Amino acid sequence: MIETVNLTKKFGDLTAVDGVTLRIEEGEVFGFLGPNGAGKTTTVRMLCCLISKTSGTASIGGYEVGNGPDSLRIRKLIGFVPDSVGLYDDLSAYDNLDFYGKLYDCTEAQRKENIERFLKLLGLWEKKDVAAGTFSKGMKQKLAVARSLIHDPKVLFMDEPTANLDPESAKTVRDFILELKKEKKTIFLNTHNLDEAQRVCDRIGILSTKLIATGTPQELERALSSGGGTRKTVVLLQEQATDAILAEVRKLPGVGNVTAEGNKLEVALSDPEKQNAVLIEAIIKAGGHIQSATIVGASLEDVYLKLVREGGS
C-alpha cells in the first residue's frame, strides 16, 4: 500500500530524511519512532504530497508521490491527522467535518452518515453543534481524527495523535486506532510513545534521519537481545543488596552493568541461561538471600535508545 525507495528530503544543506526505503502492506499499522528532528513529520508530509521529495521514489496505492495528477489521487486516498489539530475554532464540530467532507467530494448522505458515525464513536455526538474552539485538547484531537476519516480513506497518516493528551483521552484515541485496525485500514503512525507503538503497531520503523531498523516489536527486541549485552537477570533479595554482594557479582566473568536499588539487583549478562547458576551461587556466598531471579530481555525502549544512539553517532 505504501512503498518508498531511497526517499530523501534536503532543505538546503540539511538532510532531513536520508534514503528511507520501506514497504507497508494493506491493513498494517506501522509505527514510525524517532527523536525530535529525526525526519518523521517530513516523511509524512512527503507521503501526503504536502512537500516535495528531493530524490528517491514513493508510492501510495500504486500512485506516485510527486507526480502532479497522482498527488490529487493520493490525497483522496489518504486521511491525515497533523501534529497540530488545526480545526476551525468558530465552526461547530459538525460544520468542521462537513466542510472537509465536501472537499473530499462526499455526497450529503455520506457526510451525514460518517459524521454521525465518527462523532458517536469518539464520544462527541452530543457536542456536535458546539464550536470546536470551546473543546478540550482531547476533544479537539478526537475531532481531528474524525476529520481525517470523513471520506473513509484507505490509508491514514497520524502525526503524534496522542501527544499532550491526558491518559484517558490518549487511551480513547489508541482504542480507536485499534478499531480502525480491525477495519483493515493502513495506518502510518508517527509517535514518541514507545508503549503506544508496542500496543498498537504491527511493525515499527526507527528513524534517525535514516531508517535504522524495521520489524515487529518482538523482532526488534529479539534482535537486540541476540546482539548481546542488554539481557539481564533481575534478582530480588530478601534484604538490601550489600557492597559485598555487588563486589562478588562484579567479579564474575561475562557480567556487564550491575545496578542495585533497594533489594532489587539487575545484572547484565551475555548468556543468562548459562550464567544464572553461577550468579545465584555468588550472591548466596556473599551472604544474600534470594527471593526470585528472572531473565529479562531487551525492551522496545532499550532497542530504541540503543539504535538511536548508534544512529546518532
Added chain:
Amino acid sequence: MRLSKSWIIAAKDFKTLRKKKNILYTLFVIPFLIAVLIPAVIGYVAHKSPAELVVFLPAFLFFYVILAAYLATPIASYTIVGEKVEKSLEPLLATPTTDSEILLGKGISAFLPPLAAVLGGSALFMLLMDLTTKDKLGYYYFPDWNSAIVILLLLPLALLMSVQVNVIVSSRVADVRTGQQLGALAVIPFMGVYLAGELNLINLGEASNLLIIAAALLVVDVLLFFVSRATFRREEILTRWK
C-alpha cells in the same frame, strides 16, 4: 480548476466571518457612515454652489473606490496567514484541492463581503446626495454614466486588486499583523488618483478618464492572478513559517 471546490472554501470562510463581529462592523459601518455623513455635511453645512457640487460629487463617489480597496484588507490579509497561524492550513492542503482552487476560494471570500458593503454604501450615498443637492442643482445628479462606471467597473476592479495584493502578501508573511500592514498599502494607488483629481491633474468627472483607469486596473488584476499562483508555495508555507 473546479469552481465548486473554491466555493466550498469561500462558504466556510463566510460562515467563519459571521462569527467575527468586529470585522463585520468595520466592513459595514464605515461605508454606511460615510454615506450619511458626507451628504449631511455637503447639504446642510458646507453650502456649496452648484458649480462646486458638480466637481465635488464625482470625487466623493470615487472615495468609495478607495474604501473598497481598504475594506478588503482585514479579510483578505487574513486568508492564508490566518489559516497558517491557526494551524488549519496543513489539513486543508492535504485535501484533494489545487492551489488555484484554494486561492480562488480565498479570493471569493475576501471579495464578496466588502463588495456588498461598498455597493450598499455607495447606493445609499448617491440616494442621500441626490436628496440633499436636488434643490441647488435642480436635478438629481446620480445616477449618471460616470457613476455607473465607478460603481460597476472601478469599484469591483479596485476591490479585486486589493484582494489579490492582500492574498499574495498573506501567503508570503508569517504573521497576521504584518499581513494587514503590508496589505493596506494596496490603497495607496487609489489615494493617488483621488488626490490627482482634487489637484485637478485628472478630471474624475470625465468618463474617458475613468475608463482608462478601469482598463489599467483590469490589466493589473490579470497580472496579479498569475503572480498569486506563482507565489503560493505550499512547501515554503509549511516548512519555513514559524
